[in-house]
Amino acid sequence: MAPPQSIVHSDAMAAADHPAQPALEPPAEDAYRLLVDSVIDYAIFMLDPTGRVISWNAGAERIKGYSAEDIIGKHFSTFYPPEDLDARKPWYELEVAAEVGRFEDEGWRLRKDGSRFWANVIITALFEKSGRLRGFAKVTRDMTERMRAEEALRASEERFRLLVQGVIDYAIFMLDPTGRVISWNAGAERIKGYSAEEIVGEHFSTFYPPEDLVARKPWRELEVAAEVGRFEDEGWRLRKDGSRFWANVIITALTDAAGRLRGFAKVTRDMTEHRRVERTLTEQRRLVGHLVEAQELERRRIAWDVHDDSIQSMVAVGMRLQLLANRLPEQDAAVVRQLDEAVRASIGRLRNLVFRLRPPELDRHSLAQALDHYLTDLAGPRGMTYRLRHALDQEPPVESAITIFRICQEALVNVRKHARASAVEVSLTSVDGGTLVEVADNGIGVGAHVDTDAGVPADRPATDHFGMIEMRERAETAGGWWSVGRGPDGGTAVRFWIPDSPGGEP
Ligand SMILES: Nc1ncnc2c1ncn2[C@@H]1O[C@H](COP(=O)(O)OP(=O)(O)OP(=O)(O)O)[C@@H](O)[C@H]1O
Ligand SMILES: [Mg+2]
Structure with missing residues (x-):
């Protein structure tokens, strides 16, 4: 002035x-x-x-x-x-x-x-x-203006301070440039167990387990934050009672207008529960993976047994019956031929069973042929038109092919059971180191009575319907994703992606 x-x-x-x-x-x-x-x-x-x-x-x-x-x-x-x-x-x-x-x-x-x-x-x-x-x-x-502005600033700082202090999901506190705690919020008290009076003035290395202290981790973290402005880490930290929690930590350097280091803001989140849930989920996926694998092995074994043993024996029975029929007088031969017919019909049904247990095409590395075979069996007798489009750069590995086949199988059974569709189309495309699949029908659509997010009907107990859940489980266990929605022709479209190598990322 x-x-x-x-x-x-x-x-x-x-x-x-x-x-x-x-x-x-x-x-x-x-x-x-x-x-x-x-x-x-x-x-x-x-x-x-x-x-x-x-x-x-x-x-x-x-x-x-x-x-x-x-x-x-x-x-x-x-x-x-x-x-x-x-x-x-x-x-x-x-x-x-x-x-x-x-x-x-x-x-x-x-x-x-x-x-x-x-x-x-x-x-x-x-x-x-x-x-x-x-x-x-x-x-x-x-x-007046300046006073109002200052007052507004004060009020906003006060509000901000109250906000930070009231947050209980995150520990938000400040350190002086040497790492001593200078402020403490409700979240910090909740997560770490110290009250403000107990901890303000103490060095933040108190929160680190002995092995980190030996490695001088707290000090290194401040150094990095001071140098590049920010440091993020996940790891074990100690509560006041000595118990450990898995923390996500972000340290931000606070500098004044002249660029001098004034201290650090530290935001810590307790991720123990999150980590536990994630681990449980991973473990569950692993178990489901084993189960599915074991189930597939068993199906293949039964399919081969039925094919090599039961079907072969019945074929032999059929041939004998024919020979017998040729040698018998006509009135007896008619009965034997009827028996032969019954045997042939059983062989047809057994072949079908073998196919459903384990399409032999899959073991001959042709997913498209297996699907084509399945579509013919499913759609043909019902007068439903079907189309299979495939633009595969290469044949997916047999595990991925089985997963894809099983999901298509359930999606197509659903089309047959629920869609009232006149046409269905299956498409396979190589995308991002995996296979993108769409099964789309032109039927009544799934949206009306299904909560698409959960993949289960909204109006019926989910426990009765496992198809959707199983499709998703299979896709996710294989490291891919699965979704259901409206198709291009107004019906239902099931879309999913399965990586070529399990655990691969899209
Ligand atoms: N293509 C479709 N068109 C119309 N509705 C469908 C279609 N696919 C599924 N739905 C609806 O979604 C529901 C859930 O399907 P989901 O496969 O989970 O169970 P489900 O087929 O009824 O029984 P499950 O598969 O356990 O034998 C079905 O009951 C049906 O109402
Ligand atoms: Mg179903």
Whole structure:
């Protein structure tokens, strides 16, 4: 703020008597007057020794609302709110200024219209050379905006502080540049078990297990954060009671405007439960994987047994029956031929069973052929048109092919059982190191009665329907994904992706 003393000083009052000054001399008295008069950011005016206004500038008019005619001759206490008048503040201020030369204050003042503004006020006593009090210069600045801004900032900081303190899911606290705790929130207390009184002032290495201390991990973390601005880590930390929790930790360096390190903000999240759930899930997937694998092995063994043993024996029985029929008289031969027919029909059904247990095409590395075979069996007899499109760069490995086949099998059974469709299309595409599959029908659609997110019907207990759950389980166990939604022709579309190598990422 411009020091008012340099603009208005005691000599100024008598300056009108001075002769005109040559160029480069200090500006003439009327130049000062012009300057003061035209300043609009500050109210600059003079009071006589009793406090009556004797001059008034543009800034005073703007800030206080009075014109010079309105106010000259009036006592400056007009500008003070009633409570200040009761306390005789205006007179007290002049007394102090007269005694020590100057008085500075911040407070509420009144405008002409009665509204208040927050003023910064400096009153300077003006003395004649003889030492007699001539009056006072008063410079007032309207600080309302700034005060409001500061107050808003304070309020927002306060709100933010309360917010941080109230958060209980995250430990949020600050460290000084050496790593000592300087603030602590409710989440920190909940997660780590220390109250603020117990921990503020302690070094944050307290939270690290001995093996990390030996490796000087806490200090290294601060070094990295100070250097690159941020450090993130997951690992074991200690609670007050010595128990361990699995923490996700982010340390952020806090620097001031000049770039100096002021400390660190540390946000810690307790991930113990999350980690446990994740591990359980991984373990479950592993078990499901084993089960599915064992089931497939068993199916293949049964399929081969039925094929190599039961079917072969029945084929042999059939041939004998034919030979027998040829040798018997006609009336007996008809009965034997009927027996032969029955045997053939059984062989057909057994072949079908073998196929469903383990399509032999899969072991001959042709997923497309296996699916084509299956589609023919399923759609053909029902007059449903079907199409198989495949754009495979290479044949998926046999484990992936089996998974794909099994999911298609369930999706297609669903089409047959539920869709009331006249057409179905299966497409296979090589994408991202895996196979993307879509089974789409033009039937009634699954959306109406199925919560597609969970993959189970919304209106029936999920426990009755395992198809969707099983499809998803199989896909996820194989490291892929599965979804069901609306198809391009309005029916249902089951889409899934199976990586070529289990555990592969899309
Ligand atoms: N292609 C489809 N078109 C129309 N509705 C379908 C289709 N596929 C599934 N649905 C609906 O979704 C439900 C759930 O399917 P899901 O395969 O889980 O069970 P399900 O076929 O009824 O029984 P499960 O498969 O256990 O023998 C079905 O009951 C059916 O209402
Ligand atoms: Mg089903």
